[in-house]
Amino acid sequence: xxxxxxxxxxAILMITPSIILLAxxxxxxxxxxxxxxxxxxxxxxxxxxxxxxxxPDQQPPDTTITVNGVTQSLADYRASHNNCDTxxxxxxxxxxxxxxxxxxxxxxTSAFPGIRFRDDLVNEIFFTIIFLVACLxxxxxxxxxxDQHIRGEGFFRTVFLFPMALxxxxxxxxxxxxxxxxxxxxxxxxxxxxxxxxxxQIQPVNFGWYTDRTKLxxxxxxxxxxxxxxxxxxxxxxxxxxxxFKNRRLVVYIIAGLGLAGGLFITGSFTIPAGIARESHGLxxxxxxxxLAAVWQMSGYTMAIYLxxxxxxxxxxxxxARVDGCxxxxxxxxxxxxxxxxxxxxxxxxxxxxxxxxxxxVYVMAGDNxxxxxxxxxxxxxxxxxxxxxxxxxxxxxIMLILVAVIIVPYLATALRKEPSL
Amino acid sequence: xxxITTSATLSTPxxxxxIGRSLGQRSRRLILYLVLFALMMLFxxxxxxxVITSLKTLPELxxxxxWRWPQxxxxxxxxxxxxxxxPFLLNSLILTVPATVIxxxxxxxxxxxxxxxxxxxxxxxxxxxxxxxxxxxQSILIPLFQTLNSLGLFGGLGGLTLTHIxxxxxxxxxxxxxxxxxxxxxxxxxxxxDGADFFGIYRQILFPLSIPGFVVVIIWQFTQIxxxxxxxxxxxxxxxxxxxxxxxxxxxxxxxxxxxxxxxxFLTALPTLIVYIFLGRYFIRGLLAGSIKG
Numbered sequence: 029x030x031x032x033x034x035x036x037x038x039a040i041l042m043i044t045p046s047i048i049l050l051a052x053x054x055x056x057x058x059x060x061x062x063x064x065x066x067x068x069x070x071x072x073x074x075x076x077x078x079x080x081x082x083x084p085d086q087q088p089p090d091t092t093i094t095v096n097g098v099t100q101s102l103a104d105y106r107a108s109h110n111n112c113d114t115x116x117x118x119x120x121x122x123x124x125x126x127x128x129x130x131x132x133x134x135x136x137t138s139a140f141p142g143i144r145f146r147d148d149l150v151n152e153i154f155f156t157i158i159f160l161v162a163c164l165x166x167x168x169x170x171x172x173x174x175d176q177h178i179r180g181e182g183f184f185r186t187v188f189l190f191p192m193a194l195x196x197x198x199x200x201x202x203x204x205x206x207x208x209x210x211x212x213x214x215x216x217x218x219x220x221x222x223x224x225x226x227x228x229q230i231q232p233v234n235f236g237w238y239t240d241r242t243k244l245x246x247x248x249x250x251x252x253x254x255x256x257x258x259x260x261x262x263x264x265x266x267x268x269x270x271x272x273f274k275n276r277r278l279v280v281y282i283i284a285g286l287g288l289a290g291g292l293f294i295t296g297s298f299t300i301p302a303g304i305a306r307e308s309h310g311l312x313x314x315x316x317x318x319x320l321a322a323v324w325q326m327s328g329y330t331m332a333i334y335l336x337x338x339x340x341x342x343x344x345x346x347x348x349a350r351v352d353g354c355x356x357x358x359x360x361x362x363x364x365x366x367x368x369x370x371x372x373x374x375x376x377x378x379x380x381x382x383x384x385x386x387x388x389x390v391y392v393m394a395g396d397n398x399x400x401x402x403x404x405x406x407x408x409x410x411x412x413x414x415x416x417x418x419x420x421x422x423x424x425x426x427i428m429l430i431l432v433a434v435i436i437v438p439y440l441a442t443a444l445r446k447e448p449s450l
Numbered sequence: 451x452x453x454i455t456t457s458a459t460l461s462t463p464x465x466x467x468x469i470g471r472s473l474g475q476r477s478r479r480l481i482l483y484l485v486l487f488a489l490m491m492l493f494x495x496x497x498x499x500x501v502i503t504s505l506k507t508l509p510e511l512x513x514x515x516x517w518r519w520p521q522x523x524x525x526x527x528x529x530x531x532x533x534x535x536x537p538f539l540l541n542s543l544i545l546t547v548p549a550t551v552i553x554x555x556x557x558x559x560x561x562x563x564x565x566x567x568x569x570x571x572x573x574x575x576x577x578x579x580x581x582x583x584x585x586x587x588q589s590i591l592i593p594l595f596q597t598l599n600s601l602g603l604f605g606g607l608g609g610l611t612l613t614h615i616x617x618x619x620x621x622x623x624x625x626x627x628x629x630x631x632x633x634x635x636x637x638x639x640x641x642x643x644d645g646a647d648f649f650g651i652y653r654q655i656l657f658p659l660s661i662p663g664f665v666v667v668i669i670w671q672f673t674q675i676x677x678x679x680x681x682x683x684x685x686x687x688x689x690x691x692x693x694x695x696x697x698x699x700x701x702x703x704x705x706x707x708x709x710x711x712x713x714x715x716f717l718t719a720l721p722t723l724i725v726y727i728f729l730g731r732y733f734i735r736g737l738l739a740g741s742i743k744g
Contacts, residue, residue, distance in 0.1 A: 038648040039567035046560050046619050047575060053616045054582040057590035057597075064592060173486055186730060187490050192737065193726035195677030197694040198719045202496050205503065205708055211513040212499070219517045230514050324493065332734055385586035388679040392698055408588045413684060418592055429589040436584040440577050 058429065065131055065422035068096065069124045070117035070415075077114050079105065080123070096127045117416050131423035137301055141411070145424060146249055148404045150309040155319060155403065156383040162323045163379055164372060167330020172360065174331070175338045185335070189328035196325070200392030203321035207237035207393075238317040238394045238401050246310035250297045257293030260286055314400035318390055322383070330375050337371040338364065377439045381432050404428050504528060504713035511708055527709035528717070531700060535714055537689075538696035542676060545607050545692055549614040550671040554664060556615070557622020562652055564623065565630040566638050576627070583620035587680055595684060605687040613685060614675045621674075622667050625739045629663040630656060662732070669729055670736030673722045693718050 068076070076095050079102065091102050112123030135145045170188055174181050191199065206212045214232035221228040264286040271279040341364060349359045387405030394401045396410050404424050412421030503511065504527050505520045563569075564576055594613065595604065603609030633656060641651040682692045700714040701707035726733050 035642075035648040036567055036569065039563045040569055042648070043560050043563040046556055046623070047579070049616050050579050050582050050619055053590065053594070054585065055578075057593040058585070060593035061589050170489065173482060173489075176482055178482070178486065184486055184490060186727070187493050189730070189734070190723065190726060191493070193673060193722045193733065194719050195679065195694050195722070197677070197679050197697055198715045201697060201711060201715045202500055205712065206496055206499060208513075211516050215514065215516060324496070329737060332737060336738055381584055385588070387588070388694075392679075405586065405588060409680070409684075412592060421588075422592060425586065425588040425591065428586040432584060432586055436581065440580055440584075444573075444577050444580075 061422045061425055061429075064418055065426050066126060066128060067124045067419050068127045068130070069122065069419040069422075070417045071131060071134075071419040072114045072123075073127075076109075076125075080109055080112065080114050096125060096130070117418055127419075131419050132427075134420065135423055135427070137304060139303055141420065142304070143307060144399065144402065145404065145407055146304075146307070147309060147399060148402050148407050150252065151312065151315060151401060152384065152403050154311045155315050155322075155386070156380055158315070158319050159322050159326075159383050160376055160379055162319060163327045163330050164375060166323065166327040167375070168334050168368075168372075170327070170331040171334035171338055174335060185331075188331050191325040192328050194325065196386075196388040197392050199321055199325050200389050203317070203324075204238075204393045207317045207321075209236045209239060213237075236314070238314045238398060240313045240316075241400065242313035243308075243310035244313060246308045248305055249307050249309060250300060250305040252309060253293050253297035253300070257290045257297065260290035260293060264290060312400045314394075314398075318393065318401050321393060322386070322389060325389075326379060326382070330379070333371055333375050334368060337368050341367055374439070374443070377435050380435055384431050384435075385428060500712045500716055503708050504531075504710075504716055506709050508707055508709055527707075527713040530710050531713035531717055534700060534710075535693060535696055535717055538691055538693045539717075541607060541686075541690055542693040545611055545614070546672055546675045549611045549618065549675050550668055553615045553618035553622050553671055554667045556619060557667060558626045558657075558660060558664070559652070560619065560623040561626025561628075561630050562656055564627045565633075566635070566651075566656075567648075576623075580620050580624060582617065583624075587617070591680070591684060598685060604685060606690050607686065610681060610685050610690075610692070613681050614671075614678070617681075618671050618674070621739070622671065625667050625670070625736065626660070626663055628739065629660065629666075633659060665729065666732045666735045666739070669725055669732050670739075672725065673733070673736075676722055 072080075073095055075093065079093065079095070092099055093102050093105060095105065109123050111121055113119060113121040114123060116122060117124075135142050174184060178184065208214075210232050214235060214237075215230060217233060218228055218230045222230050264283055267279065267286065268283050271283075345363055345367075346359050349363045350356075354362065385405055386403055387409065390401055390403050391406050391409070396406065396414070404427065408421050408424040408428065411417045411424065499516065502518075502520055503516065505523050505525070507524050507526060510520065510524070560579075564572060598604040598609040598613070601609070603612065637655055638651055641655050646654060676692075677694065678692075679694045682695050686692070686695070697714050697718045701709075701711035
C-alpha cells in the first residue's frame with residue numbers, strides 16, 4: 029500500500045458520509061429492530077397490563093407477582109414502572125421491558141397470533157418454490173426462442189420485459205381485476221367459445237383465484253419441521269462430501285451450523301405443543317393467482333439475464349458441437365445449459381430474495397386480511413402499523429431478514445471473492 | 451458468470467442466416483413464431499383488458515361482457531382518474547427527481563472512490579454496503595419511522611426522499627463502481643502526472659466518460675422510486691402520498707369503479723413505461739447490474 033496521500037485522504041472523506049449513512053440506516057436500524065424484538069413493546073404480558081392499568085389503591089400492596097418470569101413485590105414493580113402507559117406504545121410513557129425470546133416463542137408456539145404467522149411461512153415457502161420454477165423455466169424458454177435469430181426479436185423482447193418497468197402496485201390493481209371471480213379471466217373461455225358458437229352462454233368458470241379455499245394437500249406443523257430438518261441435514265451431507273478434502277475452515281463451520289440447525293428442527297418438532305402439532309397447513313390454491321401475476325411481472329427478468337448469458341457464449345462452441353454431430357437440441361443439453369448454470373443460480377437467488385420479502389403485490393391484490401395468500405411481509409405491516417404491536421412486528425421482520433440473509437450472504441461472499449479487482 | 455453478464459449485450463451476433471432452408475426447417479420456424487406470438491398475446495392480455503376497461507363508462511361495464519371492445523371510446527374515466535391522481539402525481543415527481551439525482555451523484559463519487567482509490571478496509575466495506583440493497587425493508591422500518599419522526603421528517607416528502615437516497619446508495623455505488631472499473635488505470639495515472647487532484651481527475655477524466663453510466667443509474671433509480679410502495683405508505687401522510695399509494699385508494703368505495711381504477715393504473719404506469727420503451731437498452735443494463743454480477 030502506498031503512503032497516505034492528500035488525494036487518498038480526500039477519497040476516503042468523500043465516501044465517508046455514505047458509509048456512515050448506511051451504517052446507521054442499515055446496521056444500526058437492524059440492531060434496533062433486533063432489540064425491539066426482544067422486548068414487550070406494544071406486546072405486554074396480560075399480567076403486566078392488569079397491574080399497570082388498575083389504580084394502585086385497588087391492589088393489595090404486599091403481594092408478590094411474576095411478570096415475564098421475574099418474581100418481585102408489587103410495590104417494587106410499580107415503582108420501577110412509574111407513570112408508564114401500556115396502551116400507548118408510541119408515547120414517551122410507553123413502558124418497554126426486555127423479555128428475551130418471548131416474541132419468537134409466541135410466533136412459533138402460540139395458537140393466536142402464532143398460527144397466522146406459521147401459515148404465512150408455509151405460504152411463503154410454496155410461493156417461492158412455484159414462482160422460482162415458473163420464472164426460471166419460462167425465462168429460459170423465452171430466451172432460447174429469442175436466440176434462434178428471430179425476426180423482430182427486439183419487439184418480442186420489449187413485450188416480454190415491459191412488466192418489469194411497472195410497479196407491483198399497478199400489477200396488483202390490474203390482476204385483482206383480471207382475477208375477479210365472477211368476471212375477468214374466468215369469462216375468457218366462454219367469451220372465446222361464444223365467438224365461434226353464438227349459442228354458448230357467457231358465464232364465469234367456477235374458480236375463486238385469490239379467494240379459492242382449496243387446499244391441495246395438508247400436513248401438520250410438526251411434519252413440516254421434520255421435513256425441514258431432514259432437508260437441512262441432506263444439504264449438510266452434500267456440502268460435507270463436496271468439501272471434505274479441501275480443508276476449508278469456513279466450510280467446517282457452515283457444516284457444523286447446518287447440522288445443528290437440522291438437529292434443532294427435528295428435536296424441536298417433538299417438543300411443540302400438542303395443539304400446534306395438529307394444526308393443519310397446506311398449499312392454498314389461492315396462491316396460484318399471486319404466482320401468475322408475479323411470474324407475468326418477473327419472468328422477463330430471467331429472460332433478459334439468460335439472453336445475456338446465451339449471447340456471451342461464443343458461436344464457435346456451438347459450431348464445434350455441431351461439427352461433432354450434435355443436434356440442435358443436444359447442443360443445448362450438453363453445451364449451453366451447463367454453461368448457463370451459474371446464471372440460473374444467481375437468477376434464483378435474486379428472485380428468491382424478492383419473493384421472500386414480497387409485500388405490495390399481495391397487499392394490493394388480495395387485501396390486508398386474506399389469510400389464504402398471507403405472507404410475512406403483509407403480516408408484519410399489519411401487526412406493526414395497524415395493531416401497534418411493535419415487538420411482534422420486529423420479530424417477524426427479523427425472521428424475514430434471517431431467511432433473506434441465508435441466501436444473500438453466501439451469494440455476496442462468493443460473487444465478490446471471484447473479483448480480481450477487490 | 452461475472453464475465454458473461456457484464457460483457458454481453460443483448461444484440462444478435464452477426465452470424466449468417468442459413469440459406470435455402472428445407473421444408474422441415476421452415477415448419478420448425480413457423481412453430482417457433484407461433485409460440486412466440488402466443489406468448490406475446492398472453493403477456494399483452496392484461497394490457498388489452500386495462501385499455502378496454504378504462505375506455506368504458508361504469509354503466510357500460512357489464513361484468514359478463516368485460517372482454518368486449520367498448521361501443522364508444524369514452525375518455526371520462528381517464529379525466530376522472532387524472533383529476534384525482536394529479537396532486538399525487540406531483541408528489542411523486544417532487545420525490546423522485548431529487549432522490550434520483552442525489553443518489554446517482556453520491557453513487558458516482560462512491561463508485562469512483564471504490565474503483566480507483568483502493569483503501570484499507572474497502573474489501574469489507576463494499577460487501578457490507580451492498581447487503582443494504584437486499585435486506586427486507588421491514589427489518590429497518592420501525593426504527594426508520596421513529597428516527598424520521600423524531601427529526602420532524604415523518605409525514606412529508608423530505609423524509610421519504612432521504613430514505614430513498616440512503617437505500618439507493620448500494621445499487622448506485624455498485625453500478626458506478628463496475629462502470630469505472632473498466633476505465634484503464636493508466637488514464638488516472640496520466641491525470642495525476644499532469645497534476646490533477648482527486649476532483650480534477652473526476653471532473654476531467656471520469657465524469658465526461660460516465661454519461662451512459664448516469665443514464666443507466668438515473669433510469670433505474672427513477673423506476674424504482676416511482677414504483678415503490680412500502681416506504682411510501684408507512685412514512686407519508688395522506689396529502690403527501692406518492693402516486694402508488696393513491697392508486698390503491700382510487701375507485702374504491704362501496705363498488706369498485708374499475709374503469710377509473712384501470713385508467714389510474716395506466717396513468718401511474720405511464721412515466722416508467724415511456725422511459726422503458728424509449729430507453730429500454732439502459733433499463734436492461736440497470737436490471738442486469740442489480741443481480742450483482744460483478
